[in-house]
């Protein structure tokens with residue numbers, strides 16, 4: 001196994017950081033890694049906003065319900081799905097914006113953005129740093145967009161904390177491959193038979209070092225999907241210019 005694959009299998013989200021800012025050199029390396037990923041049709045439909053202003057970071061941290069680690073981390077980036085550049089090009093040529101407004105274009109931008117963030121995450125972990133994605137910024141997506149001055153055809157998808165880990169959680173066991181990987185056809189019963197995994201996750205939550213819980217993967221999912229989350233996100237996307245069609 002390569003060192004990289006071994007590192008990836010030791011990934012954990014870090015939520016307790018040293019309050020040490022990252023050097024300009026390290027940040028440059030992280031950004032370069034994020035920019036190196038594949039990009040659908042090479043549209044590079046993402047932007048990265050580093051939040052260095054303390055008041056701004058504090059407000060975003062509060063929105064995210066992740067105040068302690070967003071404020072404390074080495075640095076904090078917001079990853080933005082971004083078709084504003086394309087909108088500007090199309091407008092300059094007097095062309096229709098329909099091509100960047102539909103659901104497919106939004107998917108393209110969201111996938112490009114996520115690839116960039118994960119490349120940064122893997123790069124950060126290769127340097128011994130820790131990361132945590134912060135989807136909590138979407139708790140008030142319109143306010144985050146306003147705070148960052150985001151224009152139309154952009155969406156703040158998630159934040160990423162990157163810093164020196166103070167403590168780390170245990171690795172969370174992933175789905176058994178039999179529940180997630182198949183050949184040629186989707187095996188419905190096999191993928192939905194989660195008895196073994198539920199036992200494994202229940203053991204993990206009951207015995208982990210901190211924040212022990214009585215829960216398994218099914219109970220977590222039932223809770224998470226008990227009602228639609230952040231229903232206002234659809235309206236925000238429309239306000240940003242996307243048709244969702």
Ligand SMILES: Cc1cc2nc3c(=O)[nH]c(=O)nc-3n(C[C@H](O)[C@H](O)[C@H](O)COP(=O)(O)O)c2cc1C
Nearest residue numbers: 011012013015064066132133134135136137158172
């Ligand atoms: C898009 C995305 C958004 C996330 N948002 C948050 C968040 O707002 N706060 C948080 O503490 N963790 C967040 N996480 C981290 C997940 O909770 C974490 O990845 C998951 O529980 C698996 O744990 P692990 O990363 O330690 O293996 C997010 C992860 C992803 C991929």
